[in-house]
Amino acid sequence: MIDIPTRWQDLTLAQLEDDPYPTLETMRREDPVCWVPALEMFFVTRWDDVATIEADPGLFTAATEPSFLARTLGVNMLTVDPPELDHLRSMMLPAFKSAGRSGPFVRDELVPMADTLLDQVEVTMAADGAQGFDVISQYAQLLSAGALATVLGLDEHGFDQMWSWCVGLVTDLANFENDPELAAVGDKAKAELGLALADVIERATDRDGGTAIDTFIANGATPEEIVNNVRLMISGGINEPCEAIGLVTWVLLTQPDLAERIAAEPDKMNRLIEEVLRVHSPVGTITRQATSDTELAGVAIPKGALVSGILRSINRDETHWTNPTEIDLDRRQGAHAAFALGAHRCLGEWMGRQTVKQGVLRLFDRFPDLGLDPDHTVLNQGFEFRGPPELWVTI
Numbered sequence: 001m002i003d004i005p006t007r008w009q010d011l012t013l014a015q016l017e018d019d020p021y022p023t024l025e026t027m028r029r030e031d032p033v034c035w036v037p038a039l040e041m042f043f044v045t046r047w048d049d050v051a052t053i054e055a056d057p058g059l060f061t062a063a064t065e066p067s068f069l070a071r072t073l074g075v076n077m078l079t080v081d082p083p084e085l086d087h088l089r090s091m092m093l094p095a096f097k098s099a100g101r102s103g104p105f106v107r108d109e110l111v112p113m114a115d116t117l118l119d120q121v122e123v124t125m126a127a128d129g130a131q132g133f134d135v136i137s138q139y140a141q142l143l144s145a146g147a148l149a150t151v152l153g154l155d156e157h158g159f160d161q162m163w164s165w166c167v168g169l170v171t172d173l174a175n176f177e178n179d180p181e182l183a184a185v186g187d188k189a190k191a192e193l194g195l196a197l198a199d200v201i202e203r204a205t206d207r208d209g210g211t212a213i214d215t216f217i218a219n220g221a222t223p224e225e226i227v228n229n230v231r232l233m234i235s236g237g238i239n240e241p242c243e244a245i246g247l248v249t250w251v252l253l254t255q256p257d258l259a260e261r262i263a264a265e266p267d268k269m270n271r272l273i274e275e276v277l278r279v280h281s282p283v284g285t286i287t288r289q290a291t292s293d294t295e296l297a298g299v300a301i302p303k304g305a306l307v308s309g310i311l312r313s314i315n316r317d318e319t320h321w322t323n324p325t326e327i328d329l330d331r332r333q334g335a336h337a338a339f340a341l342g343a344h345r346c347l348g349e350w351m352g353r354q355t356v357k358q359g360v361l362r363l364f365d366r367f368p369d370l371g372l373d374p375d376h377t378v379l380n381q382g383f384e385f386r387g388p389p390e391l392w393v394t395i
């Protein structure tokens with residue numbers, strides 16, 4: 001336990017999960033690198049300081065000790081630094097670029113997948129005599145899970161099963177306070193998925209079915225590297241596009257000026273997605289560890305301290321963005337940090353963006369009169385991962 005004087009002695013994880021933004025704004029203005037006892041981490045809340053962390057993996061390592069990621073998923077690319085990281089990424093990134101398995105999936109299968117899920121939504125509504133549905137549980141979760149399952153070659157287990165593995169892993173990853181019940185949920189998902197992957201890997205070595213896992217094998221990845229990194233992909237590559245579909249849909253339904261602009265200029269959809277990712281950052285933080293005594297923004301950071309670069313703060317940093325909380329479709333201020341900035345920049349960035357875009361476009365194409373259901377309140381929740389757990393709409 002590190003004992004560092006701090007004004008954030010009483011700040012709780014629950015407060016951050018409820019609404020982190022007022023606290024983060026105060027930190028950025030008055031205490032940009034600060035110790036948060038509830039999480040036993042330094043919070044780093046300004047753009048330039050997080051960029052400094054991201055640029056120096058030798059000083060701020062991803063191989064943290066302890067590591068929530070390694071404990072939950074096994075050693076994976078997000079728990080190692082270059083050059084091990086570069087080796088893993090070189091074997092796995094090609095499948096998630098347009099020239100790899102993700103390309104034909106996005107071109108030929110993503111839109112039909114979204115349309116089939118929307119058909120099911122209509123069937124369910126008709127059976128229930130309902131005039132609306134929950135975009136998250138009935139559509140976005142299944143589309144995000146189905147997209148990754150198909151690219152990886154795990155779709156035979158069903159989209160629901162992929163989603164429930166994702167939930168199990170994410171529950172444990174966000175378990176900053178080490179609740180044993182939440183840890184057990186993660187362990188169960190990890191064990192089940194490990195068995196399913198062992199089976200797929202064994203069969204994949206006999207053929208080249210063109211899936212992402214086939215590509216990993218062809219590029220020389222070992223079974224352990226595949227298992228641990230696919231766990232990472234499932235924990236990060238399903239929940240996030242799902243939350244982003246929910247967030248973009250919610251923004252379009254609550255900001256009619258933006259919806260009108262998109263209707264008039266459909267090409268602005270890409271900009272809308274980037275701005276929603278910036279302002280609402282589905283992934284909140286990156287976690288690193290100081291490998292020696294150092295200093296950041298004048299604050300002493302002892303060797304071994306965990307350091308949290310708060311992406312959802314730097315994406316609203318007033319010293320980096322003009323009118324940071326405004327979704328501005330004409331903004332020209334460079335890339336945001338929702339996919340991170342450094343060596344661990346998101347592996348599934350291209351595919352994630354396509355899933356969000358087609359997911360939202362197909363939804364509004366099917367239900368042009370979509371509106372928020374006035375009987376349900378939309379509550380964005382979470383700190384590490386944040387989005388609407390439910391998004392009830394009327395058609």
Ligand code: HEM
Binds near residue numbers: 078089233340356
């Ligand atoms: C809107 C969607 C997504 C968002 C906002 C997002 C965000 C992020 C962020 C912020 C990181 C950096 C984490 C860190 O440095 O600690 C990351 C890494 C990663 N993401 Fe994503 N992600 C998304 C979609 C996906 C998808 C679809 C996949 C599917 C494979 C994926 C797989 C990964 C992996 C494997 C890493 C670790 C990369 C490394 O350690 O080098 N993500 N993502």
